[in-house]
Amino acid sequence: MVSRPQPGDRLAVVSQSGPTVTLFDAVTHRAESVLEVPAQPHELCFDAEHRLLYCTSSYTDGYYDHNAGRAHQLTLIDPDTGRIVEVIDLSPEHGPHGLALDPVRRRLYVSVEAGPAGPGGVVVLDTTTRKVLRRIDTLAPGPHWFAIDPDGKLGYAANKEAPFVTVVELATGALAGRIPVSGSEGISVSPDGSTLAVAAPKADFSRRSTDPSLLLIDTGSGRITATLPTEFTVIPVHWTATGLLLAGEVRTPADLGTPLEGGIFGPGVPGGRLTVWAGPTAAEVELVGTAEVGSLPLTLTSSPDGSRAYLAAIGSSTVTVVDLADPARPAVLDTLEVARAGEPGAHGLAYITGPHA
Secondary structure (H helix, E strand, C coil): CCCCCCCCCEEEEEECCCCEEEEEECCCCCEEEEEECCCCEEEEEEECCCCEEEEEEEECCEECCEECCEEEEEEEEECCCCEEEEEEECCCCECCCCEEEECCCCEEEEEEECECCECCEEEEEECCCCCEEEEEECCCCCEEEEEECCCCCEEEEEECCCCEEEEEECCCCCEEEEEECCCCCCEEECCCCCEEEEEECCCCCCCCCCCCEEEEEECCCCEEEEEEECCCEEEEEEECCCCCEEEEEECCHHHHCCCCCCCCCCCCCCEEEEEEEECCCHHHCEEEEEEEEEECEEEEEECCCCCEEEEEECCCCEEEEEECCCCCCCEEEEEEECCCCCCCCEEEEEEECCCCC
16 A cells, blocks of 8 residues: 655755745645755755755856856755754855765765866765765766666766766766767656666757657666657656656747747746656556646655655746556645745755654
8 A cells, every 4th residue: 555644754845046945744735944045056855864955056046057157055954953054065066956865875966067176077975974075077068967776886967968868887987878868857767777767858948849758768778768758848757666757847838839928937838747657667668647737847756655746846836746646647636835036936856754764
């Protein structure tokens, strides 16, 4: 039987323009606390062993490819007290964004953009000492999202601008390969480690979606084994612990044949869609269900048991809570409003298990 969120569990949500992190009760969906953090927070990651929430601040103002300068902070938050524990200055690294945790080896991987420290890459931190151990070059200017396999051996960087996904050996930092993909967005590894899902191509909000899809890649060979067509451009991708593949499709005014007015966060931007894929194996999934969500869905996560999905929509500044008990009929349970001080709104997400877990 699929279980549900337990008392003490929380959902952490970034408001990029807040700039804040809001902690919601995962059972009641009530906002428990709102914590101010450094400007332009983006992504979140929860470390259950050390009871810490990591938050990247990517830019001084704005967002990817439209900002006033790159930031360099990694904020550590105690989710049980709602307090900032430490702000780590990653300089000369800058533009930190994607986060991936290897709890077994106590390593946190933070993607960073090209700059004084070198080409785009990944900074490796020891989660016990909170010290930077080294950087791994991904040889692309803007590695945005980063994912690691369940064994902690390989890491995969999605590169918006470069025509490939970078594969690196985490133990040595060596380049293990480049998988040809013409610009990529979200990236996620299946629970069994056999398959990598990549959203492609890079999102372009000024025009209709062009051949949007999810690419399935065999992690053993590095070859694309399937192309799953979608109706609209996909940005976030997430594999649940139960093997469901989730994707957030972005509808833009151009997709509906209307002009883009007021920018990508304007009132004319339509709602997005959650798509759910399932199959006998990770390599043999097919579309089984959909649910309507807020505008410009950007980040996806799920409860540890895979019973619920959470999708943050930066345009509407909302988080849609979806029941996945029946993947063919994903049911919207609630829509959480995330306060913002301007544009954009809700961004990074992290599910925080209570001290009971």
